[in-house]
Amino acid sequence: MRILIIEDDAALRDGLRVGLSLAGFTTDAIETCDEANAVLIGHSFDAIVLDLMLPDGSGLDILKALRERGDKIPVLLLTARDSVADRINGLDRGADDYLGKPFDLDEVAARLRALIRRAEGRSQSVLQWQNVTVELSSRNVEKDGVPIRLSRREFSILRALMSHPGAVLSKTQLEDKLYGWQEEVESNAVEVHIHHLRQKLGAEMIQTIRGAGYRLGGES
Secondary structure, eight states, X not given: OEEEEEOSOHHHHXXXXXXXXXXXXXXEEEOSHHHHHHHHHHOOOXXXXXXXXXXXXXXXXXXXXXXXXXXOOOEEEEESOOXXXXXXXXXXXXXXXXXXXXXXXXXXXXXXXXXXXXXXXOSSSEEEETTEEEETTTTEEEETTEEEOOOHHHHHHHHHHHHSTTOOBOXXXXXXXXXXXXXXXXXXXXXXXXXXXXXXXXXXXXXXXXXXXEEEOSOO
């Protein structure tokens, strides 16, 4: 799950980036409206964490631009302006959720998981494919009831594929889920992670579609 953090306070921005990364998210962070408007046109994210008070404008302007062009990406507002009127205004402008500062990082992560789950049309935090079960909040994976240890990036690939059963995801799409802007992407990284997943979950779990990408194997 790739998250864009838009926050001008450097300490808070870095804390969110590190904390959400430890919770299993891939994170990118910026601090201005201008950066946000440029980034959101050319990149894809699963959700946005948005501060309202930015140095060159309001986060509500970013939110307005998103919704006016029909972008339905989930947006979680984080702000010190936490009156009832502020919350109502933010939600009416198109935000999906709202948290006042100070906040708990675990709650931010939980709210983001819930927003992404709803955006994907799921009501539960458990994914199931054949004999493999994935619990998203705890990041526990089981095969036939036996726990399977996955790295963060192996888990991210498995989650992406299980969230879109039957769909073919390209190598580029999977790389976007795994790496932020500041992380170097090795040319064969996705192939290596897929290989490890097949070793742990069975070769039939993930199919390679030549020239297109990867999808779950078999039927649910």
